[in-house]
Amino acid sequence: MSLIRFNPMNLLPLVTFFILMNHIYITYSFPSNPSIHRDYDLQIRKLQELKSSLSQTNPVSSSRFYGVSSYGADPTGKTDSTDAILNAIADAVAEERDGVLMEGITNHGGVQISLEGGIYMISRPVKFPVAGVGNVVISGGTLRASENFTNDNYLIDLSSSSSPSSSSTNNEYNYEFITLRDLMLDCNYHGGGIRAVNALRTNIDNCYITHFTTTGIMVQGGHETYIRNSFLGQHITAGGDPRERNFSGTAIHLAGNDNAVTDVVIFSAATGIFISGQANVITGVHCYNKATGFGGTGVYLRLPGLTQTRIVNSYFDYTGIVTEDPVQLHVSGCFFLGDAFIVLKSVRGVVNGLNIVDNMFSGSNKGVDIVQLDQRNGVFNNIDQVVVDNNNVNGMNLKATVARGAMQGNGTSWTVDFNRILLFPRHITFVQHTLMTSESNVFPNYVLRNISNNKVFIESDIAVVGSVSVTVDQGLSKRS
Ligand SMILES: *[C@@H]1O[C@H](CO)[C@@H](O)[C@H](O)[C@H]1NC(C)=O
Ligand SMILES: *[C@@H]1O[C@H](CO)[C@@H](O)[C@H](O)[C@H]1NC(C)=O
Ligand SMILES: *[C@@H]1O[C@H](CO)[C@@H](O)[C@H](O)[C@H]1NC(C)=O
Ligand SMILES: *[C@@H]1O[C@H](CO)[C@@H](O)[C@H](O)[C@H]1NC(C)=O
Numbered sequence: 001m002s003l004i005r006f007n008p009m010n011l012l013p014l015v016t017f018f019i020l021m022n023h024i025y026i027t028y029s030f031p032s033n034p035s036i037h038r039d040y041d042l043q044i045r046k047l048q049e050l051k052s053s054l055s056q057t058n059p060v061s062s063s064r065f066y067g068v069s070s071y072g073a074d075p076t077g078k079t080d081s082t083d084a085i086l087n088a089i090a091d092a093v094a095e096e097r098d099g100v101l102m103e104g105i106t107n108h109g110g111v112q113i114s115l116e117g118g119i120y121m122i123s124r125p126v127k128f129p130v131a132g133v134g135n136v137v138i139s140g141g142t143l144r145a146s147e148n149f150t151n152d153n154y155l156i157d158l159s160s161s162s163s164p165s166s167s168s169t170n171n172e173y174n175y176e177f178i179t180l181r182d183l184m185l186d187c188n189y190h191g192g193g194i195r196a197v198n199a200l201r202t203n204i205d206n207c208y209i210t211h212f213t214t215t216g217i218m219v220q221g222g223h224e225t226y227i228r229n230s231f232l233g234q235h236i237t238a239g240g241d242p243r244e245r246n247f248s249g250t251a252i253h254l255a256g257n258d259n260a261v262t263d264v265v266i267f268s269a270a271t272g273i274f275i276s277g278q279a280n281v282i283t284g285v286h287c288y289n290k291a292t293g294f295g296g297t298g299v300y301l302r303l304p305g306l307t308q309t310r311i312v313n314s315y316f317d318y319t320g321i322v323t324e325d326p327v328q329l330h331v332s333g334c335f336f337l338g339d340a341f342i343v344l345k346s347v348r349g350v351v352n353g354l355n356i357v358d359n360m361f362s363g364s365n366k367g368v369d370i371v372q373l374d375q376r377n378g379v380f381n382n383i384d385q386v387v388v389d390n391n392n393v394n395g396m397n398l399k400a401t402v403a404r405g406a407m408q409g410n411g412t413s414w415t416v417d418f419n420r421i422l423l424f425p426r427h428i429t430f431v432q433h434t435l436m437t438s439e440s441n442v443f444p445n446y447v448l449r450n451i452s453n454n455k456v457f458i459e460s461d462i463a464v465v466g467s468v469s470v471t472v473d474q475g476l477s478k479r480s
Pocket of ligand 3: 410411465
């Protein structure tokens with residue numbers, strides 16, 4: 001495919017075009033005159049002819065824009081367009097370009113491969129012919145898997161058959177700065193949507209990914225895949241779907257570090273976001289993928305022992321968060337609706353550096369705790385720097401690691417029971433207490449006897465009428 005280079009003659013039809021436009025504008029202001037009507041129709045016909053002649057003589061309007069229709073892709077989605085799209089991509093990245101990206105990665109200058117608003121059926125993944133491609137945009141249309149697209153594939157596959165370490169450049173990354181924008185990916189219940197393997201600085205922006213059987217977006221290795229302003233759902237539904245119990249796929253799987261999921265809606269899948277890599281951030285995400293009551297999970301953190309994840313400003317709609325042995329996890333500013341809750345699942349009994357603060361929980365008065373422990377694999381016995389506090393509830397049971405209580409009495413012993421609120425059973429590491437009495441001339445000695453079973457037991461040497469106030473904390477280890 002040879003590209004049309006700049007030639008002043010190419011501009012001539014454009015000049016005519018503008019004059020015609022002007023003319024139409026003037027005649028259109030007198031529509032009541034029938035002769036002008038005919039004139040108008042004539043001009044429109046001329047304009048359409050001009051437009052089609054322009055697109056015939058100038059299919060590729062510049063060397064940085066590759067429209068797949070000029071490669072024979074069928075925008076109606078009736079015939080297989082795999083080869084046409086792969087040819088457009090191959091041409092787009094064939095040219096030698098200057099510019100600096102990571103070692104071994106060519107800067108293609110932001111070359112654009114446009115799907116031109118068409119719906120294209122493909123039977124094999126859209127991918128680059130070689131690794132080492134950088135600064136490329138694929139945008140503006142729909143890809144749909146054909147009936148023979150295999151389940152182990154992804155519609156857009158940013159992976160490389162040659163492993164990065166064995167490539168001639170010995171480069172760690174396959175791709176850098178690939179932008180996938182304004183795309184609808186219809187997996188047609190064959191495989192997944194997008195896979196990025198050892199890719200660096202990938203943008204997935206304004207995409208709608210649906211009908212996946214496996215995973216909507218799979219990120220393996222690499223870093224800085226930014227998934228933004230997108231919608232993912234296995235089935236196209238707007239909630240309350242009768243098939244919800246059977247939703248199976250995973251919308252986003254982050255098996256790499258330093259990625260971000262920002263302003264994304266996940267509307268159907270068994271698991272919204274599955275995370276097995278560190279230092280990822282989830283923000284502005286709305287999960288209503290599959291209700292926890294049907295076995296779904298909004299965000300699953302399989303990062304026992306080193307979680308390092310922030311989930312902020314997100315909306316968990318009938319589906320919650322599960323985290324295995326969280327170590328450095330921050331959940332804040334989130335809204336949990338429909339009895340959605342957070343599960344801490346014990347693997348080796350470690351929870352360290354966990355903040356669940358400043359969230360709102362709303363439920364239906366079924367007595368559901370906002371944070372729950374799954375200790376089937378053993379109890380949490382290594383607890384440090386845990387703050388579950390400052391959350392508010394409506395129709396759910398508040399749970400916290402910090403609590404305050406007071407108890408009125410007349411005698412020598414006071415017991416304040418914190419079991420209703422404290423998250424961990426039989427575990428208080430810090431107590432502050434005071435005895436207040438209005439009896440004059442009485443100076444009792446009082447002592448904290450015992451904090452067993454989340455109950456604080458205070459005794460005085462003489463009988464007094466008064467109250468004890470107690471603050472307890474479970475979140476600090478005995479060392480700190
Ligand atoms: C896949 O399906 C398309 C259209 O349905 C067809 O053109 C193509 O030959 C098929 N490929 C294979 C490998 O079966
Ligand atoms: C869910 O899946 C089961 C087993 O595959 C099937 O029998 C059932 O009809 C499905 N339910 C719905 C609502 O699709
Ligand atoms: C406190 O208990 C003592 C002994 O039982 C009783 O005499 C006294 O009236 C009680 N005081 C109050 C305020 O209840
Ligand atoms: C703590 O207090 C309870 C209730 O008074 C008592 O049964 C228990 O034996 C005490 N435990 C210890 C270790 O003193």
